[in-house]
Amino acid sequence: MITENELKDTLSKLLNSSEFHDSKRHQDLLTYLAYESLKPDPIKETTIAHDVFGQGPDFDPGKDTTVRSYISTLRKKLEHYYLTTEDSYEYKLEIPKGHYVVKFTKERQTHKEKRISLSTYIYVSVIVVLAAILIIHFFPGLSNSTNIERTSQIPNPVWTELISKSDRTTIFVFGDYVFLSEKKQLPDREVYLRDPSINSEEDFQNFLKEHPESINKYKLLNFTYLRQSAYLGLADILPLLLKSNNPIDLQSASHIEWKDFENHNIIFVGPFKTLHILSALLAGTNLKYSNYPPTLTIVDESGKASSTFNLDEMRGGNYQKDYGAVLKLRGSKNNTILLLIGFGEAGVMSAVRTSLDPQLLTKIKSFTKTEIPDTTFDFELITEIEGADQTVFRSEIKYFKLLPKTLKTIR
DSSP: OOOHHHHHHHHHHHHTSTTTTTOHHHHHHHHHHHHHTTSSSOOOHHHHHHHTTOOOTTOOTTTOOHHHHHHHHHHHHHHHHHHHOOSOOSEEEEOOTTOOSOEEEEOSSOHHHHHHHHHHHHHHHHHHHHHHHHHHHHOGGGOOOOSSOSSSOOSSGGGHHHHSOOSSOEEEEEOOEEEEEESSOOTTOOOEEOOTTOOSHHHHHHHHHHOGGGTTTEEEEEEEEOOHHHHHHHHHHHHHHHTTTOOEEEEETTTOOGGGGSSOEEEEEEEGGGOGGGGGGGGGSSEEEETTTTEEEEEOTTSOEEEEEEOTTOEETTEEEEEEEEEEEEOTTSOEEEEEEESSHHHHHHHHHHHHOTTHHHHHHHHOSSOOOSSOOOEEEEEEEEEETTEEEEEEEEEEEEOOSOOOOOO
């Protein structure tokens, strides 16, 4: 059982977290319930109403749901804290549904230690790829595996701002997949679960709302997974970026924050379902997407659909059709944001290689009647492709539109 000193230390971290520091009422409620749970007497709803909420003797729990409402929110705050915190903790606090007594669970391993052990292996492969590319860059005679010419020449206007000499850091963002874990693990194994419909904290919370019985069954992990298109996309793009000598950073989409967009250039490579907060950037474009079923929709200024690209009945075995999207957007500080997206691996690789195509400007001009500048411009482009895994057999432009220099984004 947790001691009072251990509880004091545990509550100190919790109450100063982002979930609790702006809500004194929830701070008071959690503190009250935690210390009352150390006592042998049961905790009653009427007692909570009196001691925490200042209710009088006429309080009727059948008519007043204040206590139950706050307890429900408190459960969610605790759940969110333990799902997202990077702090280490010895005890986990939970309030089982239908009860007011706090359950104190001693962790066999701290959250921070577990996070390091789980996430390390995911990024080992990224480090290996990065090291290999650095070797290729500095010792070009050792390999000819990259399809980017080893010159300072910019392939096409897509890359002008990203390659030009600048003090701005370019952040290469990997689209990563999230995992769930069973809360009750067997002592000799740990099970990870992948649900294709859950790829963000928001997705997970929506899932729990629809399936409240799963609250005590599953948790969202900081452990994430990268498909091969992330590594191969990095391998294709990074040698070009290195020619600029501008600062370069690597980040996963699940951990990128809006502050990263303020003064940096962004290059995202990954499937639509791994955009995470970057999906808000599409709000100011004409491109809307759905993962289930995989659909791209082009809307006009009134929001009415003008074109639809649907992948229903377009897959068969390893051979597949897919759509790749290349979007070059302007950030609030005139920084460049380049999104290279697809529904599957082939679509992602098509977007990467389309963006690097030296003939891209010529192909765009032959596709559209719109006058295209020969220097820099922001745009959205969709290609239809046929391929298998990361290999693209055929790619054809299906949609192109120039974009204004500033777009509204939703945060």
